[in-house]
Amino acid sequence: MIAPSDPKAGMLAAIPKLRAFAISLCGRTAAADDLVQETLMRAWANLDSFEPGSNLVAWLYTILRNEFYSEFRKSKREVPDSDGEYAARLTSRPAQEGHMEFLDFRAALAKLAPDHREALVLVGASGLSYEDAAQICGCAVGTMKSRVNRARGKLAELLSEPTDARSVMSVGRGVTADAS
């Protein structure tokens, strides 16, 4: 497998994880892969600052995240309005009588606040420790635990409530109140 002393090979192996994190930040857009590209270039240029034996993926994630919040936000290559997008997709479907619809998982995930979704992606999805995730996000471990807690609670709430025209979860996009 990857020799711990070979961060370059580690970077190659980490690309799928970098893409997953980038997509969670940018959505399935060209910006996500551009972000990964930028991350790889920066990581390569700064390999001497990587502490051998430490968590390479966490290090790469930190670079990616910083890149996202500094450059990509500035140039307005941000997350597409996934919240509105998903809500619109839901509310535009005709409500069928007696048919309860629930948000699918991706739609619910898209509705979370960015720092909550990020916490879940780092800890729950990529399996990083709270400590590593906190370091990546530049927050206290307690803060990270609290974000994960709240994110899980909010997701549970979103997944449990049936979506109808009167649902408070609907983003105000001219929902017609013709459901049930």
Place this chain on the structure above:
Amino acid sequence: MGERKAPRPGRKKMMPQQTSDDAAAVGWPLQGRMEPELQDHIGRQLRAVYNEIVEEPVPDRFLKLLADLESKQNGTS
């Protein structure tokens, strides 16, 4: 165990006392909809969404990038 509204198809029935490791680790307060079953479902879905991307083949542009970076580095050494 309370009534659940319209359970989603294909949802596994799990033991109500089962808790996920990280739920226990943060002293997860169980209230309302935060049942262990739903939290475990969330954990599985999170990993499934993530893994779906992780399992995709690495786009050529990244392989090319790393190869370019490597050869530039070797060229100047």
